[in-house]
Amino acid sequence: MQEFLTSLGSVSVVIGAQWGDEGKGKAIDMLAEHFDVIARASGGANAGHTIIYQGKKHVFHLLPSGSFHAGKKVILGSGMVIHLPTLLQEITDIQAAGVDILPRLGISLAAHIVLDCYRDIDAALEDRRAAQGGKIGTTKRGIGPAYMFKTMRSGLRMESLLDPSADLRKNIEAIADLVQSHFGVAMDIEKEFDQLQAAAKQLKSTLTSMDALLELMYVKRQTVLIEGAQATLLDVDHGTYPYVTSSATTAAGALQGLGLPPKCLTSCIGVAKAYCTRVGEGEFKTEATGAVAERLRERGGEYGATTGRPRRCGWLDTIDLNRAALINGFTCWNITKLDVLDEEQEIPVRTWDATRKEAVFVKLPGWKTSTKGVTSWERLPVLAKEYIQFIERKTRIPVRLTGTGQGMGEMIIR
Ligand code: IMP
Numbered sequence: 001m002q003e004f005l006t007s008l009g010s011v012s013v014v015i016g017a018q019w020g021d022e023g024k025g026k027a028i029d030m031l032a033e034h035f036d037v038i039a040r041a042s043g044g045a046n047a048g049h050t051i052i053y054q055g056k057k058h059v060f061h062l063l064p065s066g067s068f069h070a071g072k073k074v075i076l077g078s079g080m081v082i083h084l085p086t087l088l089q090e091i092t093d094i095q096a097a098g099v100d101i102l103p104r105l106g107i108s109l110a111a112h113i114v115l116d117c118y119r120d121i122d123a124a125l126e127d128r129r130a131a132q133g134g135k136i137g138t139t140k141r142g143i144g145p146a147y148m149f150k151t152m153r154s155g156l157r158m159e160s161l162l163d164p165s166a167d168l169r170k171n172i173e174a175i176a177d178l179v180q181s182h183f184g185v186a187m188d189i190e191k192e193f194d195q196l197q198a199a200a201k202q203l204k205s206t207l208t209s210m211d212a213l214l215e216l217m218y219v220k221r222q223t224v225l226i227e228g229a230q231a232t233l234l235d236v237d238h239g240t241y242p243y244v245t246s247s248a249t250t251a252a253g254a255l256q257g258l259g260l261p262p263k264c265l266t267s268c269i270g271v272a273k274a275y276c277t278r279v280g281e282g283e284f285k286t287e288a289t290g291a292v293a294e295r296l297r298e299r300g301g302e303y304g305a306t307t308g309r310p311r312r313c314g315w316l317d318t319i320d321l322n323r324a325a326l327i328n329g330f331t332c333w334n335i336t337k338l339d340v341l342d343e344e345q346e347i348p349v350r351t352w353d354a355t356r357k358e359a360v361f362v363k364l365p366g367w368k369t370s371t372k373g374v375t376s377w378e379r380l381p382v383l384a385k386e387y388i389q390f391i392e393r394k395t396r397i398p399v400r401l402t403g404t405g406q407g408m409g410e411m412i413i414r
Pocket of ligand 1: 246
């Protein structure tokens with residue numbers, strides 16, 4: 001473990017390599033205690049991670065997975081879009097669990113606010129796309145509209161909570177006007193205004209410029225763990241457009257969202273399931289159907305933490321993994337949920353055949369032995385080791401972490 005931690009250096013980012021839900025939260029939770037600052041850079045309450053703290057289950061959408069670690073500074077970066085009632089609820093929940101978050105929370109003044117009416121727009125746009133036969137399957141958390149207003153330069157930023165007075169009401173009225181004229185959606189101005197006032201009272205002391213993060217890193221020499229949200233194939237530029245989210249989900253996007261220079265990054269952990277899942281619409285070349293998909297879904301507990309939707313399930317695609325590794329500059333892999341494949345006779349994997357110069361499916365032999373809770377590489381069945389080594393060979397990136405179960409300790413560290 002110590003050798004692995006040393007290899008990560010002082011600024012590490014954890015990035016999903018597939019379509020999200022790879023189980024990034026577990027690695028972050030495990031690593032958080034070894035870093036001074038835990039930061040989220042982009043996205044909003046479309047993300048969802050489940051944390052078990054003192055035997056109780058918590059589902060967070062905005063606070064990073066590492067928030068339960070006392071004494072760590074928690075940053076929500078400029079690239080994020082924040083639905084304030086959701087954030088306040090998460091703060092209430094974590095405080096009720098006896099964890100004091102407010103004094104160590106820093107929210108970027110430049111992060112954008114997700115108004116309730118953005119969720120209505122999100123739903124209305126999805127209805128319209130569905131009628132035209134092309135819905136995206138968004139989480140309906142108002143993410144697309146929030147980034148739309150941001151890039152239109154008509155959005156509301158967290159800095160507006162510093163002085164929630166007459167100007168704020170004027171700005172909300174201007175947004176209400178756009179919302180009505182562009183999308184035919186009526187905004188409840190009073191309700192939005194009241195929510196902003198309530199949030200201002202609670203969050204004012206947490207608002208900060210991202211220069212404070214630079215100071216923590218360069219002046220106070222603090223170490224930073226960045227929690228990527230969503231994943232590479234959902235990136236607005238590099239993913240399977242238009243079936244993507246609206247933010248930059250790559251390592252570069254995380255740095256942009258936090259205002260950090262690329263040269264500061266010392267490691268980048270790519271996270272991928274030992275198989276693959278996707279929620280929402282869009283291509284999925286290795287998708288399984290029928291009983292096979294159902295088996296993976298049940299064994300892997302593949303239901304969305306944010307929407308409860310059953311996830312589409314399928315097999316690993318090393319062509320996608322390789323591309324994600326190149327785009328993000330992964331320095332190592334965390335392959336999660338290996339145990340979900342324990343009962344498979346054969347495991348199909350999509351990969352590149354250099355001789356035929358085309359993508360092919362190969363069938364790797366299953367190990368048909370339980371790997372649940374295995375924590376040492378030596379105790380892994382030979383065929384499971386070969387599966388992991390296949391990924392390493394195809395991507396030329398070492399697998400340092402292998403998940404073998406839901407529990408925190410159920411991980412092989414090499
Ligand atoms: P949106 O981000 O809500 O606009 O959704 C756009 C697409 O990204 C949909 O296919 C969602 O299912 C997917 N998506 C967004 N966030 C996540 C996530 O955290 N995990 C998995 N899929 C996500």
